[in-house]
Each structure stands twice: as C-alpha cells, then as structure tokens.
Amino acid sequence: MGKLAARALAAGVLSADRRVAEAKRLLADALRDAQASLTGVKPPDPELRAGYAETLKRFGDMRGAALYYPYLGSGIGRGALVELADGSVKYDFITGIGVHYLGHNHPALLEAGIDAALTNTVMQGNLQQNTESEILLGRLLAGANRRGAQLAHGFLTSSGAMANENALKILFQKKQPADRVLAFSHCFAGRTLALSQVTDKPAYRQGLPETLAVDYVPFYDEARPVESTAEAAAALKGHLAGHPGRHACMIFELIQGEGGGYAPGTPEFFRALIAPLRAAGVAVHFDEIQTFGRTSELFAFQHFGLDEFADVVTLGKLSQACATLIRAEFQPKPGLVSQTFTAPSVAIRSALAILDHIEGEGLLGQDGKIMRLSRHFTGKLKDLAKRRPDLASGPFGLGGMIAFTPLGGDPDKVARYLKNLFDAGVIGFIAGGTPAKARFLLPVGGVEESDIDTAFPFIEQVLVETGDALAKKGGA
Numbered sequence: 426m427g428k429l430a431a432r433a434l435a436a437g438v439l440s441a442d443r444r445v446a447e448a449k450r451l452l453a454d455a456l457r458d459a460q461a462s463l464t465g466v467k468p469p470d471p472e473l474r475a476g477y478a479e480t481l482k483r484f485g486d487m488r489g490a491a492l493y494y495p496y497l498g499s500g501i502g503r504g505a506l507v508e509l510a511d512g513s514v515k516y517d518f519i520t521g522i523g524v525h526y527l528g529h530n531h532p533a534l535l536e537a538g539i540d541a542a543l544t545n546t547v548m549q550g551n552l553q554q555n556t557e558s559e560i561l562l563g564r565l566l567a568g569a570n571r572r573g574a575q576l577a578h579g580f581l582t583s584s585g586a587m588a589n590e591n592a593l594k595i596l597f598q599k600k601q602p603a604d605r606v607l608a609f610s611h612c613f614a615g616r617t618l619a620l621s622q623v624t625d626k627p628a629y630r631q632g633l634p635e636t637l638a639v640d641y642v643p644f645y646d647e648a649r650p651v652e653s654t655a656e657a658a659a660a661l662k663g664h665l666a667g668h669p670g671r672h673a674c675m676i677f678e679l680i681q682g683e684g685g686g687y688a689p690g691t692p693e694f695f696r697a698l699i700a701p702l703r704a705a706g707v708a709v710h711f712d713e714i715q716t717f718g719r720t721s722e723l724f725a726f727q728h729f730g731l732d733e734f735a736d737v738v739t740l741g742k743l744s745q746a747c748a749t750l751i752r753a754e755f756q757p758k759p760g761l762v763s764q765t766f767t768a769p770s771v772a773i774r775s776a777l778a779i780l781d782h783i784e785g786e787g788l789l790g791q792d793g794k795i796m797r798l799s800r801h802f803t804g805k806l807k808d809l810a811k812r813r814p815d816l817a818s819g820p821f822g823l824g825g826m827i828a829f830t831p832l833g834g835d836p837d838k839v840a841r842y843l844k845n846l847f848d849a850g851v852i853g854f855i856a857g858g859t860p861a862k863a864r865f866l867l868p869v870g871g872v873e874e875s876d877i878d879t880a881f882p883f884i885e886q887v888l889v890e891t892g893d894a895l896a897k898k899g900g901a
C-alpha cells in the first residue's frame with residue numbers, strides 16, 4: 426500500500442491511517458533497540474550450544490542431509506551482521522547467495538514488509554495481481570531499457586530457475602523446430618529438469634533423462650584474451666554449422682558465478698560471439714539472475730555495453746521477485762507462461778524498496794557504492810595475495826561479486842577454510858571447480874568499508890591457521 430493506493434479507495438484510507446504510521450514508527454524503534462547489541466562478531470552462547478546442535482541434527486535428519494553450514498538464523502541482524510540461533514553473530518558476506526542485498530533488517534524492508542502484511546493477499550499470481558505488480562514490472566522494464574535495450578514485455582515469477590525456464594519456453598516457441606541451446610562451459614543456469622541440462626555440472630543431473638541438447642562454448646580466459654576469444658568464436662561457429670536452425674538461443678552468464686568462480690568476460694569477447702549468433706538468427710539470452718544489481722549498472726549487459734543485443738533477460742536473487750523480460754517479437758502464445766504464484770506480496774514490495782535503494786542511494790556508476798566497495802575489498806585481497814602467495818591468489822570477479830583462490834584451490838581445502846571462516850565469524854561460499862574459490866556477495870546496501878576492514882582480519886587469520894593446520898596434517 427503505502428504510496429501505492431489512491432486515497433479514495435479503502436486501501437488508501439488504510440495506508441493514510443495515522444495508526445499505521447505510528448505502528449511503523451513503534452516497530453522501527455523496537456527493531457533498533459533489539460539490534461543495539463549487534464555490534465560485532467560474537468561466538469556462540471555456551472548455554473545454547475547443545476540445543477542448537479540438536480535442532481541442526483533434527484533438521485538434517487528430516488532433510489536427509491546436513492546443512493552446508495550450521496546456520497539457523499535467530500531472525501535478526503543489523504546490516505552485514507546476522508545473529509544465529511546459537512547466539513553467535515557473524516558477518517554475512519554471502520547473503521543467502523546474493524539475496525539479502527540491503528543486509529539484515531534494513532528499515533526500508535521493514536516498511537515494505539508491514540505494507541505487504543496489510544495487503545489482502547500473501548501471494549500474487551496469474552489471476553489476481555495487485556497494482557504493485559504492474560509498478561514493479563514497469564520499473565524493471567524501464568531500468569533494463571534505459572541505455573537503449575528494447576524489452577517490451579515481462580513476466581514475474583517465483584525463482585531464478587522459473588525465470589530461466591519461462592525464457593527457454595518462450596525462445597523455443599519462437600524458433601520452431603529448434604531443439605538445442607548454446608551456453609558457456611561451466612555455466613550455472615538453475616536446477617529444473619531442463620536447466621540441469623544447461624548447468625554444466627554432470628553431478629547436478631546425475632540419473633536424469635536428457636531433456637535438452639546443449640552445445641557448450643568455452644568462456645573467456647583473461648590470461649589468454651585473444652586466443653580464448655578466437656577459440657570460443659570458432660567453437661560457436663562449429664556448433665551453428667553442425668546444427669543449422671536448431672539453436673533457440675545462447676544463454677550468456679556475463680560473469681560466471683557458481684561454476685566459473687566469478688569470471689567476467691569482456692565487451693569484445695561477447696561481441697565476437699554475438700556477431701555469428703545474429704548472422705544465424707539465434708537469440709541472445711542474458712541470464713542476470715546473479716549479476717543484476719552488482720556492477721556499475723543495474724544490469725551487467727549495460728555495464729558491458731551490450732544493450733542492443735538483449736533479446737531475453739532474466740533476473741532474480743536480490744530482486745526478491747524474479748522476472749523474464751523479452752523483446753516484443755518474442756511474445757509467447759497464450760497459455761505458454763502462467764503460474765499460480767508470480768511472487769509473494771512482500772517480495773514485490775521489497776523489490777520496489779530495493780530498486781529505490783539501488784537507484785536512489787548512489788550505488789550505480791563507476792564511482793558508485795557497488796564499485797567503491799568492490800575496489801576496497803579486492804584491494805585488500807590483492808595485498809594479501811602479494812604478501813602470502815603461498816596461501817592466496819586473485820582476486821577475481823567484478824563489482825559486488827568477489828572471489829579469491831585460497832590454499833591453491835583444492836576443493837576440499839577451500840571447503841575446510843570456508844567452514845573455519847564461518848566458525849570464526851565471516852560467511853562466504855565456495856565457487857568454481859578446480860581451482861575452487863572462496864566467493865563473496867556483499868550486502869551492498871547494508872555494508873560499509875569499515876565493515877570490510879573489521880571482517881578482513883578474520884579472512885586472513887583463518888587462512889593462515891587453516892594453511893598451518895593442513896601443512897601439519899600433511900607433514901604428520
């Protein structure tokens with residue numbers, strides 16, 4: 426509701442009610458008071474340890490597998506800090522793999538949540554959507570088109586995988602009888618039956634039938650820019666020639682995430698691939714589910730200056746509600762794209778608040794907060810790699826997606842390091858295959874340089890300790 430409902434409507438009467446404003450103020454005050462104790466990293470409370478361990482075990486048993494980290498949130502945090510139910514407080518530098526972009530308990534999200542709670546439905550969907558669905562879609566299309574892209578339509582949805590799934594259906598329907606797609610080696614596109622074929626990780630499709638033929642193109646290698654660009658273009662042309670008219674699209678993950686360990690391409694590299702795709706009439710799909718809101722621009726395709734080539738764009742994660750945006754000519758036939766749930770009301774309201782923050786709080790641009798934080802963090806990682814080349818190399822990534830290679834990149838050692846780092850009070854996550862990397866997705870709207878300064882000694886100290894412990898074990 427808030428500013429969204431006209432005053433003549435009952436909804437407008439509710440949103441203008443002084444009691445609502447007062448309740449919001451009281452809730453914000455209560456939240457602030459409760460957050461006051463969250464000032465830095467804290468170890469678990471010894472009295473909560475046993476109960477916490479039991480809860481984790483019960484949960485793991487029900488799920489059939491333990492959680493990756495022993496993380497069960499208490500339900501409160503402050504910016505980059507999050508309190509777990511064992512009483513510990515940690516720096517959250519992975520944010521649920523890129524979701525909690527404003528950090529924990531941001532006041533704008535409290536307000537969005539209250540407004541959503543006062544609306545009539547928890548969920549919005551195909552048959553019943555409120556005015557804010559129209560506003561969100563309009564904002565996403567306008568944001569995507571502001572540098573010249575021509576995306577005309579869009580569909581909200583409930584997950585990144587569904588946004589990509591909708592994209593694939595739209596692309597195939599448009600390009601009949603296409604039955605293949607192109608994608609980058611080591612890409613990650615989601616885990617539905619179709620997308621687990623695109624995601625280039627056989628372990629994630631073990632035992633599944635082959636539902637979709639995928640031809641892979643090697644990604645950019647910054648150590649061999651010219652050669653890797655030529656190799657990728659040659660591979661692409663080979664696939665196009667081998668299956669003429671059969672490719673519905675090429676899926677571009679512009680900064681490789683989970684599989685590539687935060688490896689960005691370059692405008693020249695992407696253009697070298699888009700030219701043969703255009704010549705062959707194969708659509709360009711930018712998968713921005715992880716990159717949306719993490720570069721100097723709202724979309725990474727804008728950062729790389731690829732606006733004119735955006736046929737289909739998907740976004741998710743930090744946007745809370747996910748979406749598939751398309752050019753007019755890709756408009757699907759009725760019935761192809763529809764869902765009971767498009768997004769929860771709170772996700773739609775939160776998406777609008779997060780867009781307000783990104784666009785209104787100086788986050789974008791080469792000197793915006795995203796790139797500033799990135800330079801600050803990567804500067805520290807660069808210095809670490811220089812001082813301790815035996816323990817760290819890198820950094821890698823772009824903008825709010827940051828990674829480095831700890832301990833030579835052996836996946837087991839990197840996993841050990843990250844679990845020790847979690848225990849010490851900083852949460853990151855693993856990425857890439859071999860070498861594996863430690864990656865971070867900063868809560869850009871809820872973190873400052875000073876938080877990075879406070880968290881970095883943990884990142885370094887735990888690296889040294891894990892390296893020493895592994896060396897001792899290896900030498901024993």
Ligand SMILES: Cc1ncc(COP(=O)(O)O)c(C=O)c1O
Pocket residue numbers: 522584585586587589613614615616678682683712713714715741742
């Ligand atoms: C590039 C990319 N595409 C698709 C997805 C799938 O999104 P979701 O996990 O919301 O289904 C992800 C998630 O990590 C992603 O990074």
